Amino acid sequence: xxxxxxxxxxxxxxxxxxxxxxxxxxxxxxxxxxxxxxxxxxxxxxxxxxxxxxxxxxxxxxxxxxxxxxxxxxxxxxxxxxxxxxxxxxxxxxxxxxxxxxxxxxxxxxxxxxxxxxxxxxxxxxxxxxxxxxxxxxxxxxxxxxxxxx
Amino acid sequence: xxxxxxxxxxxxxxxxxxxxxxxxxxxxxxxxxxxxxxxxxxxxxxxxxxxxxxxxxxxxxxxxxxxxxxxxxxxxxxxxxxxxxxxxxxxxxxxxxxxxxxxxxxxxxxxxxxxxxxxxxxxxxxxxxxxxxxxxxxxxxxxxxxxxxx
DNA sequence: ATGTTGGAGTTTCTTTAGGGAACCCCAAGA
DNA sequence: TCTTGGGGTTCCCTAAAGAAACTCCAACAT
Numbered sequence: 001x002x003x004x005x006x007x008x009x010x011x012x013x014x015x016x017x018x019x020x021x022x023x024x025x026x027x028x029x030x031x032x033x034x035x036x037x038x039x040x041x042x043x044x045x046x047x048x049x050x051x052x053x054x055x056x057x058x059x060x061x062x063x064x065x066x067x068x069x070x071x072x073x074x075x076x077x078x079x080x081x082x083x084x085x086x087x088x089x090x091x092x093x094x095x096x097x098x099x100x101x102x103x104x105x106x107x108x109x110x111x112x113x114x115x116x117x118x119x120x121x122x123x124x125x126x127x128x129x130x131x132x133x134x135x136x137x138x139x140x141x142x143x144x145x146x147x148x149x150x
Numbered sequence: 151x152x153x154x155x156x157x158x159x160x161x162x163x164x165x166x167x168x169x170x171x172x173x174x175x176x177x178x179x180x181x182x183x184x185x186x187x188x189x190x191x192x193x194x195x196x197x198x199x200x201x202x203x204x205x206x207x208x209x210x211x212x213x214x215x216x217x218x219x220x221x222x223x224x225x226x227x228x229x230x231x232x233x234x235x236x237x238x239x240x241x242x243x244x245x246x247x248x249x250x251x252x253x254x255x256x257x258x259x260x261x262x263x264x265x266x267x268x269x270x271x272x273x274x275x276x277x278x279x280x281x282x283x284x285x286x287x288x289x290x291x292x293x294x295x296x297x298x299x300x
Numbered sequence: 301a302t303g304t305t306g307g308a309g310t311t312t313c314t315t316t317a318g319g320g321a322a323c324c325c326c327a328a329g330a
Numbered sequence: 331t332c333t334t335g336g337g338g339t340t341c342c343c344t345a346a347a348g349a350a351a352c353t354c355c356a357a358c359a360t
Contacts, residue, residue, distance in 0.1 A: 330332080
């Protein structure tokens, strides 16, 4: 194998990269999330090579992030997020928050998020799933877990 | 250019991918985060090609995610996170949460996070930066922002 | 019955980037 | 002067991305 396989590493980051780490995969996920669900739509919106789009879609379906579903009597298909896929969008939302903050420049963010719960234009932040307080890089200790490498 | 350039797209996900979207970059960031800061350490821990490691480190320093800093009178350098870089770790922490949930299998997660604030083993969750309530893929409306493409 | 259209991919060809191993440079210490 | 170790370069080979052309249906249209 020429490109290193991340899927067998004892690291959840590496394993997640095995799913969405290839070029274009996060953008395909984004497009499906916002409503581009068909091959032709994705190809046109992204400007991706059709060959690579095919490979990525197959991979994402293999990994149970997208589902390929017929939408017509004719052989027509659309791709929709699975539960796994919808939760992966969390990663995208954090990338958006970071990119908006550090890379948007003068023009400002390309898109805005309005939060249903409060109705405000906002963005995501990381909180502890247990106590709800902020949880960032320096707010934790890292300990070996049960699935640690031997 | 053979690989498509994401940096000019009007999308914060694409722009963020221009910074850490290449193979190995997130794992390099992870390693620097947890304390592997030198070339030899990174190369040994990751098993990455020295050529690619050089390219990635230069790119991350270019994008102001890492800082290259001498640590000896001899020509010795270590790589440390900048502010931008430390905030990028948010993305990794969400990848860990997702990977732990969906890919860890029988063995369980390879590492555990103990949150300083509450002392509990926990993981990150996404909250609205404005109201603090949960904020996920289906909890928002997406609106055009000031930096939207023309 | 034949032709056209449009979605959804394949195939083919070219260029680039990753993997691996060998090689190089330099400063300190033996 | 020789060795050692950190921190890279260089070189070659293979795999993967880009681009464009081509294929295969099923439904209309003529």
